[in-house]
Amino acid sequence: MTTKDAPALKSARQPARKPAPDIAEHKAAIQRDNRRVTSYDVALVAGVSQSAVSRCFKPGASVSKTTYARVMKAAEGLEYIPNAAARSLITRRSNMVAVIISNAANLYYPEALSELSKQVTRRGKRVLLFTLQRESELDAVMNDVWQYQVDGVIAAATLSDAQVAEFARRRVPLLVFNRSLRGQTANTVACDQYEAGRALASRLAAAGHRIFGIIDGTQDNAVATERRRGACERLAELGLPEPIIVRGHFDYASGKLGLREIIARNGGRAPDAVICGTDVMAIGCLDCARHELGLAVPAQLSVAGFDAVEPSNWLSYNLTTMRHPMQQMAAAAAELLHKLIDDPGGVAEKRVFAPEFIEGATARLAPVSSMELAA
């Protein structure tokens, strides 16, 4: 093989006598060989080099009008689409963002995933979805995340220090979504759940409730834990009796069972108020009280939840709750992650949204003037 042979091989693919082979014919040949349509095919048909074709598909490249037109005509005729895998190999950009979210979270906040997808797409990337059955699966899932070479990760899960460190080591931008990670220096978009718990407890206490029941979430869930912690600490500060805490699993049935258990542990009497870790549990609690136990809500029992999911606003419920601004959070998450991808340098940023009290009609409340504000 001589120096002259190598170029000869390349140009053999573009015979000089056939500046523009028949498109249909060439396409049929590709189909026959069961090959994919590549930029070489387009180059051959258009009578230009492969690199010219590549440039035509790159936004800011310098190509002449005529070349561009010939290439595009050939590309359309062959139905050519650039191969993202090959592109990402050299550009080191896959244009994919991993979203790690627990299956349960999607069931209760479908708008989170919908909004994330919408916002990520708007910025020219796609969502590669990693769903968790339990948060403990996170480690296994992370291995897959590395494989796929995503440009960034939005994780709606609680990460250990070691896990956060691995993101840094691998230089993969990480955005922790809807988790606090106190003390960790990771980019975060969250809602202050602890404060939400405090605020709700304050409002209920101000109305004179003394005996509280709390339907908590599962132990591994940081969101529910923070809410419970906030509520409990506030109640303690106010010198109220310790609340009766039962565990739930975020679902409707947990709300019903939870209320029954609280009543049982309260000597068969209803407490003054029940704070539920999520709206769906609050709705279960509410339905149990009204339809199964015949308790008037809020006259005999106050019920409150967290999230302000859509059903909480339905007329049959009109739940007293703390709004969790999911949509804004999702939009902020997509925006912040994108910034991190473009400029990985910066210092960790935390965007914490404030929860908003929704009065509803399932809790007796004091007039605002007499309300003691949260510390």
Added chain:
Amino acid sequence: MTTKDAPALKSARQPARKPAPDIAEHKAAIQRDNRRVTSYDVALVAGVSQSAVSRCFKPGASVSKTTYARVMKAAEGLEYIPNAAARSLITRRSNMVAVIISNAANLYYPEALSELSKQVTRRGKRVLLFTLQRESELDAVMNDVWQYQVDGVIAAATLSDAQVAEFARRRVPLLVFNRSLRGQTANTVACDQYEAGRALASRLAAAGHRIFGIIDGTQDNAVATERRRGACERLAELGLPEPIIVRGHFDYASGKLGLREIIARNGGRAPDAVICGTDVMAIGCLDCARHELGLAVPAQLSVAGFDAVEPSNWLSYNLTTMRHPMQQMAAAAAELLHKLIDDPGGVAEKRVFAPEFIEGATARLAPVSSMELAA
């Protein structure tokens, strides 16, 4: 350039003088150069060839115990993870499945996406999510799908013949989810919405309802359209007056507005029954009747929906509805698509699930014995 020079370039990547360099040192060097850890790095540290490393990460390959051990030790030390983009380039398998679903659909059937993701993951693939604001965006989204080289597509959208044909031409396995595509030969998992509409109309008619209102969905949605068509045709067959049809947008507010419009168009009087295109609209209709208009349901008005979403089963509603077996459908979809990916040959298969009548308590119903069965 001579014949000998070319190979020399390649082997330069594995210097002969360093059979087993220090792992930590090598890793630091990679970090410093801002390179990724590749199989060459592992090979270098383990003192084997790159292909040996590759084989160690391929399940059924033939590697000796000792080689395997040395490679794995080096790989772990370097935190090596194979690059899926590079792998897919040569294997022609990305291990990604595209799921195309409208944002609205995810809001109403979050279990669909959750279950799809779970089932797809179980089979060793990942979900690349494509959400649609409107079904008309489908064409634009398909171009992206081709780029990413997904192994298959689950499309919860109505596809044109041309679109289905493009899948065939590009040899990308397609599974149409929750859409009927009558007359098209595409692999399908769906629920018979037309039959669901007929069945619901039959049950309500058998109980003596004569004046019907229907709250339809948006025009571009095939699911709602089929349900409405089934109900209307069945009512016509039974010789009942034409129902009053109003358009909704699948949300709670549409149910409330829809009922008011139906009553207005019925001369200010409530109809005997309202069939709503989805449960969420039925719940809105129900709440409007009970809480805004003071109508007793089902005594003065029967209300029924479709889907059997979770809230329809809550005690405050206990809605009469037709179950749409989303979870089974999602599982079937993942299974069938996987089969198609492994063996693209077969003839198109359609798995149609039967809807199931859920009695609930929001409609007056005749005893089953007197019921006229659907044709």
Added chain:
DNA sequence: TTGTATGCGTTATCAT
């Protein structure tokens, strides 16, 4: 069982 050499389809660099 192991290593050599090649190619997957693209972008980037460098001449021209």
Added chain:
DNA sequence: ATGATAACGCATACAA
């Protein structure tokens, strides 16, 4: 503006 050529990181014939 254009073309030749070298990566990108891996899997796979093929030879040994």
